Amino acid sequence: SQQGEEDPQALSIQEGENATMNCSYKTSINNLQWYRQNSGRGLVHLILIRSNEREKHSGRLRVTLDTSKKSSSLLITASRAADTASYFCATELNTGNQFYFGTGTSLTVIP
Amino acid sequence: NAGVTQTPKFQVLKTGQSMTLQCAQDMNHEYMSWYRQDPGMGLRLIHYSVGAGITDQGEVPNGYNVSRSTTEDFPLRLLSAAPSQTSVYFCASSYSRDQNIQYFGAGTRLSVL
Numbered sequence: 001s002q003q004g005e006e007d008p009q010a011l012s013i014q015e016g017e018n019a020t021m022n023c024s025y026k027t028s029i030n031n032l033q034w035y036r037q038n039s040g041r042g043l044v045h046l047i048l049i050r051s052n053e054r055e056k057h058s059g060r061l062r063v064t065l066d067t068s069k070k071s072s073s074l075l076i077t078a079s080r081a082a083d084t085a086s087y088f089c090a091t092e093l094n095t096g097n098q099f100y101f102g103t104g105t106s107l108t109v110i111p
Numbered sequence: 112n113a114g115v116t117q118t119p120k121f122q123v124l125k126t127g128q129s130m131t132l133q134c135a136q137d138m139n140h141e142y143m144s145w146y147r148q149d150p151g152m153g154l155r156l157i158h159y160s161v162g163a164g165i166t167d168q169g170e171v172p173n174g175y176n177v178s179r180s181t182t183e184d185f186p187l188r189l190l191s192a193a194p195s196q197t198s199v200y201f202c203a204s205s206y207s208r209d210q211n212i213q214y215f216g217a218g219t220r221l222s223v224l
Contacts, residue, residue: 004153033212042115042201042215043154088153092211097142097161098169099213101154 004089004102012108019076021105023089030094032065034074037086051094081111112137117202117216124192124223132187132219134202142205143185144169145177147198154201160185192223
């Protein structure tokens with residue numbers, strides 16, 4: 001399978017703490033994206049990082065990409081209870097048009 | 112804009128029945144795709160389309176058919192439902208390869224008995 005894997009599978013933190021989740025993948029990619037899924041809902045795009053980028057920021061989100069290690073990390077700073085959700089990485093292969101999602105990290109932020 | 116609309120939201124089928132999951136988008140997106148989400152498995156790509164009249168298989172296409180006669184619609188057909196197809200199905204669309212941020216529908220929860 002081309003599927004990526006997130007680590008950890010589940011993460012529980014206190015409000016205000018930072019949350020870090022990691023994604024590993026297997027093949028060369030065009031870009032890597034992070035999505036968020038609230039319980040019972042569809043996925044919502046958070047941030048995209050291209051294969052020639054190493055770091056990207058968007059608000060409280062920071063994403064890094066290491067193509068030599070085939071890994072990415074998502075950092076959520078100053079977490080809030082509303083950040084409670086599942087987070088998925090998705091890789092677009094450099095052959096294009098196919099996306100492979102990881103297994104997700106379930107984040108719980110305790111108020 | 113309604114975005115990506117999936118119908119129905121819930122469906123129960125008996126083994127061997129057929130049905131079509133509907134997906135429509137009003138954003139004039141070229142790329143559309145279908146995924147299934149199973150516990151602990153993440154999302155797996157079933158079929159995708161890069162434009163009207165063009166479809167291709169993803170990671171888990173067996174048991175499913177698709178067609179793309181218009182830019183807006185991308186239905187997913189289950190020809191003979193099996194219990195292994197019990198899952199939550201998501202449709203997604205995106206504008207183009209270079210801006211391949213996917214917009215997801217709310218999902219269809221399917222149970223096959």
